[in-house]
Amino acid sequence: AAMRSAVLAARRAATAVTAAAAASTTSGQTTAAAVANAGETASLRARAKALKHIDEFPEIYPDFVQSPVWNRRVPLKEALERTDMLERRMQLDVPEFYVGSIVAVTTTAAYLGAKEHRFVGICIRREKPGLLHQFTLRNVIDGQGVEVMYELYNPTIRKIETLKLEKRLDSDLSYLIDAHPEYSTVDPHMEPVAHPAGTPVPLNPLKVRLRPPPWTRRWEVMGPAGVANAWEDATPWFKRKFHKTKVNDYEKYDLVAAYRTGSSLEHELKVEEEMQEFERQRHAAGLTRRRIFRSAAAAK
Amino acid sequence: IEMSVRGSLSSLTRSFSSHPLSNASLPAIKAAVGHIPQKLKTNGIESNRRARLEVLRKIVTRMVREERAELQWNRAVEARPYLERLIQLAVEKGSSDEYTAEMVEWWLPEPALDYKLFEVIAPRFVDRPAPFTGLYRLPAQRLEQYIQNKRIFWKRYEIGVLEIEGNPFPAVVSTPSTSSNLLLNQLLKKSLEARLNTLEAKK
Numbered sequence: 001a002a003m004r005s006a007v008l009a010a011r012r013a014a015t016a017v018t019a020a021a022a023a024s025t026t027s028g029q030t031t032a033a034a035v036a037n038a039g040e041t042a043s044l045r046a047r048a049k050a051l052k053h054i055d056e057f058p059e060i061y062p063d064f065v066q067s068p069v070w071n072r073r074v075p076l077k078e079a080l081e082r083t084d085m086l087e088r089r090m091q092l093d094v095p096e097f098y099v100g101s102i103v104a105v106t107t108t109a110a111y112l113g114a115k116e117h118r119f120v121g122i123c124i125r126r127e128k129p130g131l132l133h134q135f136t137l138r139n140v141i142d143g144q145g146v147e148v149m150y151e152l153y154n155p156t157i158r159k160i161e162t163l164k165l166e167k168r169l170d171s172d173l174s175y176l177i178d179a180h181p182e183y184s185t186v187d188p189h190m191e192p193v194a195h196p197a198g199t200p201v202p203l204n205p206l207k208v209r210l211r212p213p214p215w216t217r218r219w220e221v222m223g224p225a226g227v228a229n230a231w232e233d234a235t236p237w238f239k240r241k242f243h244k245t246k247v248n249d250y251e252k253y254d255l256v257a258a259y260r261t262g263s264s265l266e267h268e269l270k271v272e273e274e275m276q277e278f279e280r281q282r283h284a285a286g287l288t289r290r291r292i293f294r295s296a297a298a299a300k
Numbered sequence: 301i302e303m304s305v306r307g308s309l310s311s312l313t314r315s316f317s318s319h320p321l322s323n324a325s326l327p328a329i330k331a332a333v334g335h336i337p338q339k340l341k342t343n344g345i346e347s348n349r350r351a352r353l354e355v356l357r358k359i360v361t362r363m364v365r366e367e368r369a370e371l372q373w374n375r376a377v378e379a380r381p382y383l384e385r386l387i388q389l390a391v392e393k394g395s396s397d398e399y400t401a402e403m404v405e406w407w408l409p410e411p412a413l414d415y416k417l418f419e420v421i422a423p424r425f426v427d428r429p430a431p432f433t434g435l436y437r438l439p440a441q442r443l444e445q446y447i448q449n450k451r452i453f454w455k456r457y458e459i460g461v462l463e464i465e466g467n468p469f470p471a472v473v474s475t476p477s478t479s480s481n482l483l484l485n486q487l488l489k490k491s492l493e494a495r496l497n498t499l500e501a502k503k
Binding site (some may be wrong): 012044048053055056058070071159248250251253254255256257259260261263264265267268 | 323324325326327328329333335337349350353381382384386389405406441
């Protein structure tokens with residue numbers, strides 16, 4: 001579908017000259033300018049196709065996405081951080097993982113005999129742009145819930161493995177802290193589950209059952225998609241308090257706020273181009289064949 | 301909280317029914333986006349985030365219905381990126397997309413405006429890149445507010461014209477038209493040429 005539409009776009013761009021000349025533009029654009037501008041949309045789509053753009057770029061590379069704070073989007077800072085990030089990704093294989101995937105992280109630990117420590121858990125959140133990017137793994141060990149936050153670009157991380165690649169209904173599984181322990185328990189010695197390349201990443205539609213209240217946060221207010229019966233399980237006190245709660249679910253209709261927080265196609269294409277150029281240079285140097293720009297869902 | 305998403309609208313015969321950027325991020329909005337959202341104060345209504353969105357929704361609905369409107373400059377500036385984004389969603393994703401349908405249902409509450417957006421406005425911009433809107437500035441207006449002790453108090457309003465490109469109205473800024481095609485001018489031109497020819501022939 002993407003290919004067919006790109007061909008159609010190219011065909012339309014070719015006929016844009018005659019179309020612009022024939023139609024009288026009320027905007028007052030000259031035909032020359034119209035021709036020049038008509039190439040822009042076609043070129044963006046053509047560029048996306050040429051770079052083999054990954055549609056799920058913000059999900060796979062959330063560290064390369066710009067800051068959600070508009071005023072912190074400084075191009076120079078981002079460019080400098082990106083060079084360091086790409087350098088690190090050439091040294092350490094950072095696999096693809098999502099919130100809901102089971103990940104194992106091996107870090108250096110000077111005080112242990114084996115000099116390294118391995119923690120396995122379910123990824124519950126991924127935050128912060130650039131070199132600050134961090135992800136949190138949760139597991140229940142000896143009956144105690146443990147959440148460990150790792151900074152992705154921390155040099156003491158020796159290895160990151162995705163034991164099970166999957167997505168969940170939410171992009172933030174913080175509610176697992178108030179869920180029954182079986183939903184957070186991961187076998188520390190589990191074998192990796194291979195994900196066949198080219199198949200889409202599976203979505204686990206699991207709805208979690210919460211423990212009886214009190215909870216750490218008011219899950220019944222904006223019941224996450226991955227929680228079953230958040231409202232039913234809440235106590236009457238919280239249900240009465242809901243009358244006074246200022247629920248701002250209208251914020252999701254604020255298109256420009258979403259734009260300022262989110263990622264634009266131009267930025268993603270720029271980053272993909274940088275990634276591919278970096279890979280090309282390093283592969284040409286001959287020291288490594290490690291790939292940074294890849295997607296588990298894309299066919300090999 | 302479950303939102304009722306309407307079923308996909310049946311689009312008429314279109315040669316470009318496939319949407320290339322179906323799952324990808326959208327391109328940037330080609331209109332100036334302020335770094336602080338304006339309050340958009342309204343008489344009798346508390347200026348909070350909900351009120352602001354309601355003012356913008358009314359402006360966007362009016363824009364899609366009428367394609368050109370004169371309004372307060374600051375409101376036009378604020379509403380322009382919203383209108384751009386809505387049109388962009390309609391062009392890039394189309395009516396079958398769940399998110400787009402939800403946004404259009406909220407932003408255009410009037411009947412048949414969703415049809416207008418998807419079937420009338422969006423097809424204009426398949427080959428035409430952003431910006432999809434134009435913003436022009438008109439001279440400020442002084443409007444009488446109230447009279448106190450026989451003294452008239454005025455208020456000054458900055459006015460702007462916000463329009464969707466490709467609308468059927470004449471251009472806001474008219475291009476200077478040449479009058480050399482008028483009959484009188486043509487006759488004068490020809491007569492002068494004829495006079496010049498006779499004078500040259502005499503020499």
